Amino acid sequence: MQTPPNPDSGALLFSQMLEILINGLARGSVYALVALGYTMVYGILGMINFAHGEIFMIGMFAAVFALGAMGSAGLVAVGITLPLAILLAMALSAGFGVMNERIAYRKLRGAHLLAPLTSAIGMSIVLQNFVMLSVTKGKVDFPRAVAQPLANTTWSLGPVQLTALQAVIFATTFALMCGLFWLVQRTRLGIALRAVAQDRTMASLCGMKVDRLIAFAFALGSALAAAAGAMVAMYQGVLRFDSGYMIGLKAFTAAILGGIGNIPGAVLGGLIIGLTEDLTSYTIKSEWKQTTAFAILILVLWLRPRGLLGERVADKV
Amino acid sequence: MSLPKNIFGARAAILGGLAILTAPFLWTRLDPDFATGFVSLRLVPENGIQFLSVVVPAALVALAIAGLGRLWARYGSSKPLFETASHRLFESPRAMAATFAALAAAGFVMSGKALSLGTFVCIHMMLAIGLNVTIGFTGLLVLGYAAFYATGAYTFAIAAHALPVLPTWAALPLGFTVAAGVGFLVGLPCLRLRGDYLAIVTLGFAEALREILRNLSVTGGDMGLVVPMQARIKAIGPVGQGHASWIAAVGVTLLVALFVHRLYHSRIGRAWIAIREDETAAAMMGIPVVRLKLLAFTVSAGLAGTAGAFFAGFAGFVDPSTATFEQSVLILAMVILGGIGSLPGSILGAALLYLAPTLLRDWFPAISDYRLFFFGCILVAMMLFRPQGLCGSPRHKLELEGAS
Numbered sequence A: 001m002q003t004p005p006n007p008d009s010g011a012l013l014f015s016q017m018l019e020i021l022i023n024g025l026a027r028g029s030v031y032a033l034v035a036l037g038y039t040m041v042y043g044i045l046g047m048i049n050f051a052h053g054e055i056f057m058i059g060m061f062a063a064v065f066a067l068g069a070m071g072s073a074g075l076v077a078v079g080i081t082l083p084l085a086i087l088l089a090m091a092l093s094a095g096f097g098v099m100n101e102r103i104a105y106r107k108l109r110g111a112h113l114l115a116p117l118t119s120a121i122g123m124s125i126v127l128q129n130f131v132m133l134s135v136t137k138g139k140v141d142f143p144r145a146v147a148q149p150l151a152n153t154t155w156s157l158g159p160v161q162l163t164a165l166q167a168v169i170f171a172t173t174f175a176l177m178c179g180l181f182w183l184v185q186r187t188r189l190g191i192a193l194r195a196v197a198q199d200r201t202m203a204s205l206c207g208m209k210v211d212r213l214i215a216f217a218f219a220l221g222s223a224l225a226a227a228a229g230a231m232v233a234m235y236q237g238v239l240r241f242d243s244g245y246m247i248g249l250k251a252f253t254a255a256i257l258g259g260i261g262n263i264p265g266a267v268l269g270g271l272i273i274g275l276t277e278d279l280t281s282y283t284i285k286s287e288w289k290q291t292t293a294f295a296i297l298i299l300v301l302w303l304r305p306r307g308l309l310g311e312r313v314a315d316k317v
Numbered sequence B: 001m002s003l004p005k006n007i008f009g010a011r012a013a014i015l016g017g018l019a020i021l022t023a024p025f026l027w028t029r030l031d032p033d034f035a036t037g038f039v040s041l042r043l044v045p046e047n048g049i050q051f052l053s054v055v056v057p058a059a060l061v062a063l064a065i066a067g068l069g070r071l072w073a074r075y076g077s078s079k080p081l082f083e084t085a086s087h088r089l090f091e092s093p094r095a096m097a098a099t100f101a102a103l104a105a106a107g108f109v110m111s112g113k114a115l116s117l118g119t120f121v122c123i124h125m126m127l128a129i130g131l132n133v134t135i136g137f138t139g140l141l142v143l144g145y146a147a148f149y150a151t152g153a154y155t156f157a158i159a160a161h162a163l164p165v166l167p168t169w170a171a172l173p174l175g176f177t178v179a180a181g182v183g184f185l186v187g188l189p190c191l192r193l194r195g196d197y198l199a200i201v202t203l204g205f206a207e208a209l210r211e212i213l214r215n216l217s218v219t220g221g222d223m224g225l226v227v228p229m230q231a232r233i234k235a236i237g238p239v240g241q242g243h244a245s246w247i248a249a250v251g252v253t254l255l256v257a258l259f260v261h262r263l264y265h266s267r268i269g270r271a272w273i274a275i276r277e278d279e280t281a282a283a284m285m286g287i288p289v290v291r292l293k294l295l296a297f298t299v300s301a302g303l304a305g306t307a308g309a310f311f312a313g314f315a316g317f318v319d320p321s322t323a324t325f326e327q328s329v330l331i332l333a334m335v336i337l338g339g340i341g342s343l344p345g346s347i348l349g350a351a352l353l354y355l356a357p358t359l360l361r362d363w364f365p366a367i368s369d370y371r372l373f374f375f376g377c378i379l380v381a382m383m384l385f386r387p388q389g390l391c392g393s394p395r396h397k398l399e400l401e402g403a404s
Helices: A013-043 A052-072 A077-110 A114-134 A144-152 A162-187 A188-198 A201-203 A210-236 A245-258 A264-285 A284-302 B005-029 B045-076 B081-090 B091-108 B112-137 B148-163 B170-192 B193-217 B241-264 B265-275 B278-283 B291-313 B325-338 B343-363 B365-385 B394-401
Strands: A154-157 A160-161 B026-034 B039-043
Touching: A013 A052, A013 A162, A013 A210, A013 A245, A013 A264, A052 A114, A052 A210, A052 A245, A052 B005, A052 B026, A052 B325, A077 A114, A077 A144, A077 A201, A077 A210, A077 B005, A077 B365, A114 A245, A114 B005, A114 B045, A114 B265, A114 B365, A144 A160, A144 A210, A144 B265, A144 B325, A154 B291, A160 A162, A160 B039, A162 A188, A162 A210, A162 A264, A188 A201, A188 A210, A188 B045, A201 A210, A210 A245, A245 A264, A245 A284, A245 B193, A245 B365, A264 A284, A284 B005, A284 B193, B005 B026, B005 B045, B005 B291, B005 B325, B081 B343, B091 B112, B091 B241, B112 B241, B112 B265, B112 B325, B112 B343, B148 B170, B148 B193, B148 B291, B148 B325, B170 B193, B170 B291, B193 B325, B241 B265, B241 B278, B241 B291, B265 B278, B265 B291, B325 B343, B325 B365, B343 B365
Parallel strands: none
Antiparallel strands: A154 A160, B026 B039
């Protein structure tokens, strides 16, 4: 016998908690993917890539464009088009990320903190308005025929339901994160990236192509953001030119929460922010989720300014 | 120095890359098929032609202006044109007072529409001057400045509802005090940290504040609040409401400008500059860095509150759109265009960036959608090519370019 849920009790049922947990983790893993891009760029250049949220949005649109192009070519099998669309979106966004770095940031390396940050804000506005002007002011629907079968397939895991779409999100995110950790920790390229993050001048003296490595870091972060974008577009069903702004802000909050510059920290921060949001929506009201996210940010800055996993580093003179 | 051929090659590569990357956005259109739920892509040249027909001429105009500026620098005067003109008008308190008095007197020959436009320009001048205190003097970036503007506006609107006897002039101290208090509380946790944390925290604060303003009943939700008649700026004797607002706006702007001018040339102002130039060295010299940064941020927030309360008294309504990111970016663009750290620059930047889009909208209504796009371009281009702004000092240029 199952007891009916009692709304007046105030306490959350176990199954409800699991549901919040799954939804929150799905949302949080997307934030984590975007936060990785922020944290990598910050780790290497020490600047906030404010336009990263817009790269995420470009990824959303690129996925729909790719699906459209394949649709026009007569390719409609979801099993093929969807992974292909995500890959194409990652490629196009990586291009945007690299171009962004080349135009707006490269010349400002080593300048006062204000200069690259202002330039990044400008770039973010340019990208957002470019999509608004060239695609549409209104919303674009993610092709229903691609997302619907995944959203409608559900598996029950004990008391809760897991949709295939959520499973795809978890699997993709997990695979991408493992790939990134492997790349950064185990390959020569990763070692070079870490060397550039540690000391740019020394790395270039040792013969590393610093410009190319930085561009590569931007490409990597942008590709991850685009994958996240494609999945969010699928999950929400609609996309707009300003969809990236809020997610970018939250992912940045996540990166600070985990300790900016720290890769596992970004993942942890993303999951925490995602869970908090769903918890707020269930317990208080969904209109207040931004305010709670902000309250958490202030609290963390107050109590642990370097973030949860960030170590205390002395400022360079 | 690299060879000219290389420079050309790099530019060609960038342009080519841009052309490839933007192609799907510019030259195609998505056709959703609602029956099957699939989507298809169609080549549509009109889209891209329309976009390029606005952007390419604008880029040519910008290049022409840049070229003229370069010619002026080479053959005209050793000082840039804007710098000379604006410094002469706004350099000393006496010059500022004379300029603003002339502006106030000019109001009597201006039409009603021009007066209200001018009053809005003055409100933005106050905002730009206020933001300049944190960004320009102290070197701290604030991204959610409009939040303090909204704080001031809402404070006055709510107070006028609660206290029917509240006089209009009370807007200024009230807006200043409450917004400064809020600024103090927001700045407290993040000013101990690196400068860019403040940028993000204020941005988050602006978003959270907008959400709060939209959800609470005391702030009127999405509709906003109407300021009661008795608290608005009224006609005084023979002077009509439009003229009264204009004169009040010019007067308050002058007050704000003088206040900031005195502050800049005081001990506190010199300490702020020292902090901006080298925080560690400033701390070594015994400057209480955190306390002074907090002071700069508090004063800056308070000035935004003053402008906000004035706006509430002038426009007669407030709504959550005063706290949008667009508003914050507009003010930031004014400070950067005019010249980071320069008081005449903020005044000039505010006038240019508020008037230009409004006049452009009247003359070329088709391109008003492109306003924000061009703001973004201006921000990036200024940082790349003229980081000190239209009338900033060479000293700022050295700092922004990192000449060490």
